[in-house]
């Protein structure tokens with residue numbers, strides 16, 4: 451099976467305080483399984499439902515390197531939630547704890563109320579996960595790749611062909627389904643991986659850098675497919691990205707993560723408005739999400755973690771299928 455390569459990582463540190471934007475920090479979504487129509491909701495309404503993900507004081511270290519350092523996070527049922535941060539912020543480690551691929555040494559992680567440390571298989575059954583590393587096999591056709599995942603996720607034989615067809619249709623790969631994956635473009639491979647993750651009809655779809663290395667048109671196409679599936683199913687989407695513009699455009703709420711912790715949380719609008727207010731009247735242009743991050747991370751962003759511009763040019767890239 452052809453997989454991607456991964457590169458080196460940067461050390462993390464602990465440090466600054468968290469900014470939480472609010473009140474009524476986000477639009478709320480239709481319940482799982484319902485249509486994707488969203489209505490404005492109150493914090494009380496949101497709290498009365500089981501959140502899709504709750505991390506409380508999550509900690510994870512690799513030897514002396516603390517990757518996640520007391521992470522508190524709630525992802526609401528039905529929202530598109532963006533976890534943002536530079537290289538080494540701890541995003542992938544946090545996601546691996548949520549997907550149960552890494553243990554939870556301290557703190558708690560719950561997925562739709564299930565304890566990720568104690569109910570790992572039950573949690574896994576609720577998840578679709580597209581990792582940063584390529585997970586498509588270049589020597590199989592698109593359909594065979596999705597069928598493989600259907601078998602791994604125990605989709606019943608009776609339903610399998612229909613579910614594979616639906617997943618391929620959801621990402622517009624029906625016409626290319628019987629071609630080898632090695633003939634696919636980078637954007638098609640990412641859509642194929644999305645189909646692999648969708649075939650088990652997850653309640654929570656987790657995407658680690660779904661658009662990294664793609665050109666702007668392919669990035670837009672991947673997001674349009676994510677949004678269409680979310681609208682059709684009401685599933686919750688948790689995504690990491692370095693692309694602030696994508697987070698701004700496509701995420702209901704974002705968490706800015708730095709050195710293992712969430713430093714700011716809210717809708718993109720709230721975070722930008724919050725910074726504009728802190729800067730005061732007459733401070734010039736409307737700030738961007740990247741400005742918000744710089745404001746929160748301060749000088750710490752420019753030392754070992756790199757900034758978002760650096761990230762775009764230096765971060766590891768996945769090797770293409772084939």
Ligand SMILES: Nc1ncnc2c1ncn2[C@@H]1O[C@H](COP(=O)(O)OP(=O)(O)OP(=O)(O)O)[C@@H](O)[C@H]1O
Nearest residue numbers: 459460461462512517536537538539540541542543
């Ligand atoms: N398997 C590992 N072994 C040792 N250290 C690791 C491992 N995985 C991550 N780390 C370290 O943990 C810290 C957080 O890394 P992580 O990959 O979670 O960050 P990230 O925000 O996802 O960054 P990136 O965008 O580069 O993926 C980094 O200092 C990294 O070097």
